[in-house]
Amino acid sequence: MRVASGVAEIAMVGVVRGVFALLRALGPERASNLGGALARFIGPLLPVHRVALDNLRAAFPEKSEAERRAIALGAWENLGRTGAEYAHLGTLFDYDYFNPQPDARVEVEGIEHFIALKDDGKPGIIFSSHLANWELPAICAARYGLDATAVFRAPNTRAVARAVHEVRSGTMGGLEAARQGAAFAMQSVLEKGGHLGMLIDQHFTRGVTVPFFGRPAKTNPILAKFARRFDCPVHGVRVVRLPNLRFRLELTPPIALPRDANGEIDVEGAMRAMTAVVEGWVREHPEQWLWMHRRWRVPPAAGSASCTAQANVTSD
Numbered sequence: 001m002r003v004a005s006g007v008a009e010i011a012m013v014g015v016v017r018g019v020f021a022l023l024r025a026l027g028p029e030r031a032s033n034l035g036g037a038l039a040r041f042i043g044p045l046l047p048v049h050r051v052a053l054d055n056l057r058a059a060f061p062e063k064s065e066a067e068r069r070a071i072a073l074g075a076w077e078n079l080g081r082t083g084a085e086y087a088h089l090g091t092l093f094d095y096d097y098f099n100p101q102p103d104a105r106v107e108v109e110g111i112e113h114f115i116a117l118k119d120d121g122k123p124g125i126i127f128s129s130h131l132a133n134w135e136l137p138a139i140c141a142a143r144y145g146l147d148a149t150a151v152f153r154a155p156n157t158r159a160v161a162r163a164v165h166e167v168r169s170g171t172m173g174g175l176e177a178a179r180q181g182a183a184f185a186m187q188s189v190l191e192k193g194g195h196l197g198m199l200i201d202q203h204f205t206r207g208v209t210v211p212f213f214g215r216p217a218k219t220n221p222i223l224a225k226f227a228r229r230f231d232c233p234v235h236g237v238r239v240v241r242l243p244n245l246r247f248r249l250e251l252t253p254p255i256a257l258p259r260d261a262n263g264e265i266d267v268e269g270a271m272r273a274m275t276a277v278v279e280g281w282v283r284e285h286p287e288q289w290l291w292m293h294r295r296w297r298v299p300p301a302a303g304s305a306s307c308t309a310q311a312n313v314t315s316d
Contacts, residue, residue: 020167023087028105029245031084039080040073043292049076052291059213060286074287078241082133086167093139095249108140110251113235118146123190123232125223126251129201129278130290132241135168138197140249148195149174151186153202183222190230197237198223200271201278203295210272212279216298224270227257231265236274238281241288252277 023031043049052075056068063071085092095106097115108114117124126148128137141148152168174189186196204220211217227234233254240248255277258269282289 016162020087023084028085028088028092031087032081032245035080035082035084036077037080039083040077043076043079044073048292051294052076055291055295056286058215058296071286072291075289075291078132078288079290079292081241082135085133086135086164089135089139089167092133093136093143095140095143097144105245106136106140106247106249108249108251110237110249110253111144113251113253114141114144114146117195117233117235118144120233121193123193123230124195125190125227125232125234126195126197126237127200127223127234127274127278128197128237128239129199129281130293131281131285132239132247132288134199134239136239136247137237137249137251138168141195141197146195147174147193148197149186149189151182151196151198153199186222186226187229190226190232196223196226200274201282201290201295202293203297208268208271209298210268210275212275212295213282215296217275217296218298219271219275221267221271223274224257224265224267227270228265228267234270234274236277240285 023035026034049072052072053068056063056071057065060068060071093106094101094104095108095111096104097108097111117126126137126141128134138148138150141150150168174194189196198220200219200223202220204218207218208221208224209216210219212219223234226232234257235254236252238250240250242248255273257273258266260266
């Protein structure tokens with residue numbers, strides 16, 4: 001049984017690599033367009049589409065049903081494009097700080113903050129969200145010599161996870177899978193003066209409860225805990241998808257996080273502040289966010305309470 005399972009996984013890895021090879025042969029524009037069109041067609045047929053619509057109704061009660069459905073379709077298209085663009089991650093990021101080109105696919109706002117993080121001799125934390133092609137900031141950090149480790153959650157399908165990891169490992173700096181015990185590896189990165197990057201916009205069962213679009217949401221507090229322990233700068237970074245397969249990366253200045261009476265960073269307050277930044281991003285470009293995820297799972301009555309946070313990074 002175990003041998004058969006291993007053979008099946010090897011075969012599936014071959015299939016995924018074949019799909020990636022086909023997408024590479026198509027070129028970045030056609031691959032992205034194909035992925036977006038397929039996801040836009042197939043997505044609404046899947047049960048999880050109802051999750052997206054329910055989330056949008058709760059987040060945007062002022063919008064019409066037609067507007068919410070249009071956002072959901074846009075979210076499916078963005079997800080399909082992002083999936084197809086994995087085949088081109090090695091060449092997609094073409095921003096050159098030293099020799100900027102007007103026809104580059106990628107533009108960066110706040111590149112001075114990347115440079116400052118690299119040169120200040122301190123550890124640092126960068127949070128992000130599942131907006132546009134969310135893989136690009138880690139590539140930007142690697143291209144400009146920022147000692148950064150991206151914390152990621154592997155796809156549920158092992159074959160896809162292996163193929164995606166091959167792409168990531170060839171284009172990014174350090175990588176750390178979200179798993180039990182990952183917090184120790186993350187802490188080691190900061191102790192050595194490195195930088196952590198992590199997406200903070202998904203449900204985390206044992207997290208702190210913070211407001212997100214006016215509803216309570218469980219959020220992993222690990223970055224706030226590290227910010228408190230190391231008292232290091234915290235930045236946010238987002239990606240905005242532009243027309244014609246172009247992107248804009250925006251890195252914020254250091255964010256002033258709430259502190260307690262002892263002058264130390266308040267963990268729950270810090271996650272509220274970071275989540276508020278993410279909400280602002282999503283409100284600006286809702287069609288580029290991952291609405292299919294069950295982000296809200298907290299009863300309304302528990303909205304003002306917080307749960308005991310565990311120092312690990314496994315999410316559900």
